[in-house]
Amino acid sequence: MSTFKIFDIAGSALSAQSLRLNTVASNLANADAVSGDPTKVYKARMPVFRAEPGTEGSATAGVQVLGVVESQAEAQKRYEPGHPLADAQGYVYAPNVNTVEEMVNMISASRAYQGSVEVMNTAKDLALRTLNLGK
Amino acid sequence: MSGLDSLFGVHPAALEFQRQRMEVLASNIANADTPGYQAKDLDFNKVLQQAAQNAAAPAAANASSALTHPAHIPLEGGISQDMQKAATVYRVATQPSVDGNTVDVQTEQAAYAESALHYQASMSFIDYRLKSLMTAITGN
Numbered sequence: 001m002s003t004f005k006i007f008d009i010a011g012s013a014l015s016a017q018s019l020r021l022n023t024v025a026s027n028l029a030n031a032d033a034v035s036g037d038p039t040k041v042y043k044a045r046m047p048v049f050r051a052e053p054g055t056e057g058s059a060t061a062g063v064q065v066l067g068v069v070e071s072q073a074e075a076q077k078r079y080e081p082g083h084p085l086a087d088a089q090g091y092v093y094a095p096n097v098n099t100v101e102e103m104v105n106m107i108s109a110s111r112a113y114q115g116s117v118e119v120m121n122t123a124k125d126l127a128l129r130t131l132n133l134g135k
Numbered sequence: 136m137s138g139l140d141s142l143f144g145v146h147p148a149a150l151e152f153q154r155q156r157m158e159v160l161a162s163n164i165a166n167a168d169t170p171g172y173q174a175k176d177l178d179f180n181k182v183l184q185q186a187a188q189n190a191a192a193p194a195a196a197n198a199s200s201a202l203t204h205p206a207h208i209p210l211e212g213g214i215s216q217d218m219q220k221a222a223t224v225y226r227v228a229t230q231p232s233v234d235g236n237t238v239d240v241q242t243e244q245a246a247y248a249e250s251a252l253h254y255q256a257s258m259s260f261i262d263y264r265l266k267s268l269m270t271a272i273t274g275n
Contacts, residue, residue, distance in 0.1 A: 060161070063168075112167050
């Protein structure tokens with residue numbers, strides 16, 4: 001019996017979305033971590049999702065995190081000669097984190113997480129009711 | 136076995152179908168943010184047609200479950216992998232997105248709730264049947 005397949009599928013979504021929330025937290029936490037070197041400054045991270053491999057022919061598929069990639073957008077250059085980390089020209093480099101984008105990502109991840117929790121709850125209720133048949 | 140089957144009618148098969156449909160819908164919700172993922176659903180009409188065909192030709196229906204012992208009971212009224220594959224349809228995207236994902240979470244959640252309700256309805260029917268059976272056995 002594959003009654004618990006729903007739990008596997010929704011569980012994979014929960015772990016994927018919580019990883020997405022983690023990257024959002026990391027990006028927001030480091031949004032102001034400036035550096036004097038544009039190559040060493042923090043870069044925004046984001047997870048890449050894909051449907052679980054090996055399930056192409058089948059109707060059901062969980063979600064898998066392929067990996068976490070770094071945004072290739074350019075670091076924000078700011079002229080702050082008084083900053084202790086400023087380079088010889090007086091510039092500091094702020095991470096390429098777009099705070100608005102991260103907030104949107106956070107809401108989207110949180111809604112998707114809630115949706116999967118609801119799926120699990122319903123499946124659990126039905127499974128319990130099936131166990132209690134005839135009682 | 137067959138006596139109990141006739142007692143419960145279509146409901147065991149209905150439970151099986153709704154469970155499979157809920158798995159498909161759960162996959163859609165899980166992959167709501169996966170680029171290129173195409174939302175799927177199970178078409179009840181197609182499953183019904185398949186089941187009617189299998190009922191007309193019982194040998195074909197049992198081909199998927201191998202009986203390796205004379206005491207084995209053949210599977211009846213179930214939905215085989217082949218049937219599920221034939222009944223799988225792709226959803227037409229109401230709001231297509233740039234990344235090729237066709238999941239509309241609201242639609243999927245509504246379909247999931249509907250499927251869960253059908254599941255509960257079938258379960259209630261089975262429950263009532265079991266209770267009347269208990270009444271017949273215990274006499275009170």
